[in-house]
Amino acid sequence: MEVTTRTQGDVTIAAIAGSLDSITSPQAQQALNAVVAQSGPKLAVDCSALDYISSAGLRVLLGLAKQMSAKGGSLRTFGLNQTVREVFEISGFSTIFRVFPGEQDALEGF
Amino acid sequence: MGTGFHMTLGAHLSDVARVHATFANFATAHRVPPDVRRSLQVVLDELLANIVTHGLTGCAGGEATIDVVLSAEALVVTLADNGPPFDPLGRAAPDTTLPVADRQIGGLGVHLARQMMDEVRYDRRDDRNVTVLLKRITEIEGTSRA
Numbered sequence: 001m002e003v004t005t006r007t008q009g010d011v012t013i014a015a016i017a018g019s020l021d022s023i024t025s026p027q028a029q030q031a032l033n034a035v036v037a038q039s040g041p042k043l044a045v046d047c048s049a050l051d052y053i054s055s056a057g058l059r060v061l062l063g064l065a066k067q068m069s070a071k072g073g074s075l076r077t078f079g080l081n082q083t084v085r086e087v088f089e090i091s092g093f094s095t096i097f098r099v100f101p102g103e104q105d106a107l108e109g110f
Numbered sequence: 111m112g113t114g115f116h117m118t119l120g121a122h123l124s125d126v127a128r129v130h131a132t133f134a135n136f137a138t139a140h141r142v143p144p145d146v147r148r149s150l151q152v153v154l155d156e157l158l159a160n161i162v163t164h165g166l167t168g169c170a171g172g173e174a175t176i177d178v179v180l181s182a183e184a185l186v187v188t189l190a191d192n193g194p195p196f197d198p199l200g201r202a203a204p205d206t207t208l209p210v211a212d213r214q215i216g217g218l219g220v221h222l223a224r225q226m227m228d229e230v231r232y233d234r235r236d237d238r239n240v241t242v243l244l245k246r247i248t249e250i251e252g253t254s255r256a
Contacts, residue, residue, distance in 0.1 A: 019151065022159035023127045052148040054155035055218040083148035090225045091218055092206025 003031035005038075011110055012039035013103070017049035020057025029060045036064065041073030044106045048079030053087050065096060074098075078106035112181035113140060119158070119174040121166035126158045129176055140180055146245055149226045150185060153243060156219030157189055157198060165193030165239065180247075184228075187243040196239055199224070199232045 001024035002017045014035045020028055036043070045061070053061075061077075068075045078100040080088065088094045100106035115136055119125035130151060137147035158174070166172030174191035198220050206221075223230050229244035 019130070021130070021151070021155040022163075023123060023130065023155075052151050054152045054159075055222065056155065056159065058218065081148070082145050083152065086149070086226065087152060087222060090206075090222055095207070 001028055003028060003035065005035055008044075008103075008107055010040055011042040011044055011107055013044045013046050014039075015046035015049060019051045020053040020060060022054065022056040025056040025060050028057065029063065032060060032064050033067075036067045036071075039068075039073070041068075041071065042110055043068055043073060043075050044103075044110070045075065045077045046079055046103065047077055047081070047084055048103075050079075050081070050084055052081075052083050055091070058087070058091055058093060061093070061097070074110075076100060076106045076110060078102055112179045114177065114179040116175065116177050119162060119176065121162050121169070121172050123159065123162060125174075126155065126162055129154060129158060133178065136178065136180075142180065142185065143247065146185060146247055150187065150243070150245055153223045153226055154187065154189075156222055157241060157243075160198065160219060161189065161191050161193065161239075165191050165196055169193050182247070184247055185245045189241045189243070190235075190238045192238050195234050197232045197234075198241060199230060 001019060004015050004017070006013050006015070012035065014032060016028065018024060065075050076098045079102060080099060085099070088097065088099065115132065117129055117132060119129065133151065133154065134147065161174050166174060169192070172191070172193055174189065177188040179186045223243070227243045228246045229242070231242045233240045
């Protein structure tokens with residue numbers, strides 16, 4: 001699991017590669033905390049290289065959403081594969097996160 | 111008959127990491143479709159993390175096993191542990207419609223297992239918790255199957 005960040009205009013994009021599970025989540029949590037600390041109010045999470053996510057990973061993303069909302073910012077996600085989308089839907093996360101097909105869609109009007 | 115593998119786990123999360131790595135290699139080697147492999151990894155992570163961090167913790171000689179069998183039609187995974195009786199399917203599904211601030215993650219793992227697998231069964235057998243997962247395979251990558 002690896003988290004890399006880049007910026008596109010005033011949007012911070014955090015890309016998560018690999019899996020978000022009970023093994024990798026503590027490390028992801030740390031990396032994403034650092035991202036939130038440095039990010040402006042607009043954060044997009046790039047999931048195009050995210051292989052799968054379990055509830056341990058959902059917990060990390062939920063924490064991320066709460067931190068962003070606490071600082072008056074907002075969060076968007078994009079690039080989910082079929083399995084990640086399925087996990088989002090089953091867990092009700094598709095109603096918490098704004099999910100976009102690709103990066104362009106996510107950045108449009110953000 | 112099919113192909114498969116067997117592993118033994120102790121009460122350590124590093125053992126779950128070992129299962130993930132072995133399972134991913136097995137799935138790739140046997141051309142299991144990626145979405146089937148990913149669904150299984152999600153569910154294995156939920157159930158195994160629960161077994162090693164709750165079921166086996168503080169249980170002297172606590173041990174879990176995983177048996178994976180792949181046939182042309184399905185991937186069948188049997189998880190067994192000698193921890194105290196615990197039926198993971200006995201929990202109620204969480205409320206996934208609550209607003210973000212009230213959302214609880216607990217109990218979601220089993221909900222994911224039920225939704226993502228074609229069959230999930232629990233049995234207490236010979237002093238062990240036995241959970242059987244079945245995911246049907248409609249097509250093995252690169253080959254066509256009737």
